Amino acid sequence: EALAKPKTPINLPVLSWKQTAQGLLDLIRSDGYQFKFVDEAVPSPLSFGDHPRSELAPCTSALPAISIVTVIRDGYFFVRMLVERVREFVGSRQYEIIAVDRGSTDGIADWLALQPDVTLIKLEQRVTVGHGHGEAAEFGIRVARHDRIVLLDSDAFPIRGDWLELTADRLDARNRLAGARFSSRHAGNPHGWYVHPHFMAFFKADVGTLVKLRKLKGVDTDTGEEATMRVLASGYEVLAYPIEYDARFDVGRPNIPTISAGVFHAWYISRLEHEEDEVIRETDGAISRSTYSAPLQNKLRQFFNVTY
Numbered sequence: 148e149a150l151a152k153p154k155t156p157i158n159l160p161v162l163s164w165k166q167t168a169q170g171l172l173d174l175i176r177s178d179g180y181q182f183k184f185v186d187e188a189v190p191s192p193l194s195f196g197d198h199p200r201s202e203l204a205p206c207t208s209a210l211p212a213i214s215i216v217t218v219i220r221d222g223y224f225f226v227r228m229l230v231e232r233v234r235e236f237v238g239s240r241q242y243e244i245i246a247v248d249r250g251s252t253d254g255i256a257d258w259l260a261l262q263p264d265v266t267l268i269k270l271e272q273r274v275t276v277g278h279g280h281g282e283a284a285e286f287g288i289r290v291a292r293h294d295r296i297v298l299l300d301s302d303a304f305p306i307r308g309d310w311l312e313l314t315a316d317r318l319d320a321r322n323r324l325a326g327a328r329f330s331s332r333h334a335g336n337p338h339g340w341y342v343h344p345h346f347m348a349f350f351k352a353d354v355g356t357l358v359k360l361r362k363l364k365g366v367d368t369d370t371g372e373e374a375t376m377r378v379l380a381s382g383y384e385v386l387a388y389p390i391e392y393d394a395r396f397d398v399g400r401p402n403i404p405t406i407s408a409g410v411f412h413a414w415y416i417s418r419l420e421h422e423e424d425e426v427i428r429e430t431d432g433a434i435s436r437s438t439y440s441a442p443l444q445n446k447l448r449q450f451f452n453v454t455y
Contacts, residue, residue, distance in 0.1 A: 210240035211314050214291035216352070217299045218247045218283040223255040225413060226442050227455060232264060232304040236409075238311070247287040249279070266290070272360075281344070281361035281370040286407060289352050296354070298371070300345035302416035310409030314348040316388055322359055324349050324378045327407035328387035335367030342387055344371030346410040357381060387396040393448070398442040401431065404453045416440055 161442050181210070215233055219226050230244060244265045248256050269289065270283055288296055290391045295315045305311075314325035329343035348357045359373040368376075378385055388408035396404050396411075403414045418426050424435050433439075 152350075190408070196394040200367050201391060208239040208241065210238055210293050210311075211316055212241040213237075213297050213311065214245060214288075214293040214346075215246045215285065215297045215299060216284055216287040216291065217301050218249065218280055218287065218329055219251055219255065219301045219421070220249040220417070221251045221253040221255065222301050222416055223253045223417055223454065224447075225304070226255045227258060228447065228451070228453075229299060229304040230259070230265060232306065232451075234264070235306040236308050238308070240311075242291060245287045245291060247283045249283055269428075271276070277305045281359075284344070284360045285354065288360075291351055294351055296349055296351050297342055298349075299361070299410070300412065300417065302413040303345040305409055306406060306411040307409030311348075313388065313408045314346075314386060318348060318350060321384050322386050323353055323381075323383040324374055325386035326388070326408065327390050327405075327412070329369075329390060330373065332420050333372065336372055339378065340387065341375035342367070342373040342385060344369070345375070345412045345413040347371060347412075349374065350397065353378075355378060357383070357406060358412075368451075370381065386433070396443060396446045398439060400439060400447065404443065413440075413443060 190348040217229060226246070233244060241428070242264070244262075245268065246259050246265055247268045247270050248259070249270055251370070256267060256269070257396070259265045269286060270286055284298055288298075295318060297311070297315050317325060324342055324343040324347065326347040327345060328340055330340050332339065354360075357374065359377065359378045360371050362368060362370055363373050370454065375385055375387075390405045390407040390412075392402050393404050393411060405412050405414065415426055415434050419436050423436055
């Protein structure tokens with residue numbers, strides 16, 4: 148048995164011996180951790196709380212199985228929309244949803260814990276450093292049971308039936324990354340664009356090599372931006388779809404919300420939960436909970452006929 152002794156405390160999921168061993172190996176390969184071998188078993192890390200891993204029902208579908216990973220911290224309405232819209236548009240394939248919770252207090256973690264297709268991982272904020280979103284996503288991917296990973300922001304969800312056909316299903320030996328194409332002028336990216344992490348599809352086997360989600364260049368790149376650069380630099384292809392304004396959910400803001408390859412993205416919602424003052428300053432008062440998030444939720448409630 149191996150005792151992980153990282154610089155900051157982490158939790159490993161309680162899995163089968165084979166999955167646990169693989170999880171430890173993944174951690175050993177991670178940067179910045181130190182390990183030693185001991186003679187006794189130790190409690191495991193990433194905490195599932197009282198909620199076991201989601202159950203995988205037998206499936207004979209020829210469609211590729213997928214693991215959907217999202218990082219959350221509150222945002223009850225949009226996270227629940229994500230789960231329910233995945234169920235609506237995932238098709239007959241086998242799938243799982245992995246939600247990495249960084250300290251939600253609005254009841255969404257309790258709701259997720261009751262969902263049979265969701266594995267809830269509770270990851271304290273102190274476990275990650277800096278922005279932390281990419282690191283938290285990497286934690287979730289480590290426990291994924293399927294080869295194809297779909298990363299969704301907590302305020303993004305499928306809204307059309309072809310979202311996986313265009314992305315995860317088209318991954319192969321040549322195409323190693325797919326998702327929403329975002330134009331960028333970040334100093335660390337010579338291409339001027341990248342697949343935005345609100346909707347990315349890739350192989351689990353590429354995480355840590357071709358696919359890096361955490362910020363490696365500070366403010367010079369965005370979360371997940373390194374993945375596009377690495378895939379292209381290695382001679383592989385990226386399936387990148389334009390991000391377009393979705394006028395059906397217009398609430399008076401130009402260019403947002405958006406849709407790309409069948410996935411809706413609200414933008415700003417996660418930050419409005421905990422950084423509203425900063426968002427208001429950045430947008431000269433144009434984006435706030437009352438002027439953007441609340442009316443957008445009302446439009447989505449009407450469109451999808453939900454009452455929460």
